[in-house]
Amino acid sequence: MRNAEEAYALMADALRASGRDILFSMCEWGTSKPWLWAAKIGNMWRTTGDITDKWASKHGYSWGMASIVDMNEPLWPYAGPGHWNDPDMLEVGNGGMTDAEYRSHFSLWAIMAAPLIAGNDLSAMSPATRTILLNREVIAVDQDVAGTQGHRVWKDGDREVWTKPLADGGRAVVLWNQGTAPAPITVEWPMLGYPASLRLKIRDLWTHGDAGAAVGRWSATVPSHGVVMVTLKL
Secondary structure (H helix, E strand, O other): OOOHHHHHHHHHHHHHHOOOOOOOEEOOOOOOOHHHOHHHOOOEEEOOOEEOOOOOOEEOOEEOHHHHHHHHHHHHHHOEOOEEEEOOOEOOOOOOOOHHHHHHHHHHHHHOOOOOOEOOOHHHOOHHHHHHHOOHHHHHHHOOOOOOOOEEEEEEOOEEEEEEEOOOOOEEEEEEEOOOOOEEEEEEHHHHOOOOOOEEEEEEOOOOEEEEEEEOEEEEEEOOOOEEEEEEEO
């Protein structure tokens, strides 16, 4: 019996022989640590068991969204242009989470440069679901040409700061509150690899508005189970 690496390499050879441009997505649920070998074989690989439309839970081999995030986050060094960690499809709009939680879901997938594969019924989307899935500014972070997977740079209990370097030298930042009440979260420039003396312009990707500029740090009150997602640029 072939191991996963050998089996997928055989499939990759067959796909190349077709003469067509094909994105090769591999799914063995992270069992054989594909992030260690799959980049030379295909384009993306599942890193976890199946996602379920819940905030954070485990049902058999299925995991809630926040649990999937924690499993996929440490794998950021293995992703890059043409080879991606895949934490499974989006559950946005399927009804198991709130709109705030779905915004967190979409924002975190985007900052992790994950494939954005809609898993809902596209023919029956609510306005809220449509607004989330069609947020061009968040999608642009996911699709940034530098191809870097973002990751967590600070955590204090339920509060987290995530960042993703962008091709233009800016940073995408997600302030994530996993707690049950609104909470203030601060991003400090050294977390992002910037000097504290730098003055940066702030763009809120969910309100689609400019949020001024700041030197050294910036804070926002983040709703329960929600995010604030911004870009920081000179």
